[in-house]
Amino acid sequence: MDSKSFVTNAIKTESRNFDEIGSRMSEVRNQRLLHAGIGLATEAGEFLDALKKHVFYGKELDTVNLSEEMGDIFWYCALIADELKIDFSQVMDTNIAKLKARYGEKFSEDKAENRDLKVERTILEQ
Numbered sequence: 001m002d003s004k005s006f007v008t009n010a011i012k013t014e015s016r017n018f019d020e021i022g023s024r025m026s027e028v029r030n031q032r033l034l035h036a037g038i039g040l041a042t043e044a045g046e047f048l049d050a051l052k053k054h055v056f057y058g059k060e061l062d063t064v065n066l067s068e069e070m071g072d073i074f075w076y077c078a079l080i081a082d083e084l085k086i087d088f089s090q091v092m093d094t095n096i097a098k099l100k101a102r103y104g105e106k107f108s109e110d111k112a113e114n115r116d117l118k119v120e121r122t123i124l125e126q
Contacts, residue, residue, distance in 0.1 A: 039076035
């Protein structure tokens with residue numbers, strides 16, 4: 001397939017209801033969540049870049065920088081927690097409960113591949 005055909009076919013699947021998208025984006029909640037989501041992706045990218053430079057380029061692992069990026073990730077998580085009115089400690093407790101349902105007391109590849117998504121969703125919704 002040539003690039004022009006690819007673009008022509010790809011944009012057929014684009015969500016183009018821009019009035020509705022604009023309406024949803026006018027909501028402060030969605031603006032804050034988008035800000036946080038973009039920030040999380042950005043900070044995760046910066047974390048990965050520092051790790052990449054260590055692993056693939058032989059630079060010293062800058063754990064101070066990794067810690068700083070982790071703090072930035074937490075900052076964006078705080079925005080999400082505030083907007084969704086959720087408690088970090090409850091999120092942590094729920095996450096561990098979900099992981100225990102998935103793996104028991106120890107990770108296994110089989111359990112990672114054969115998850116009971118209904119059980120996990122029930123835990124998440126409690």
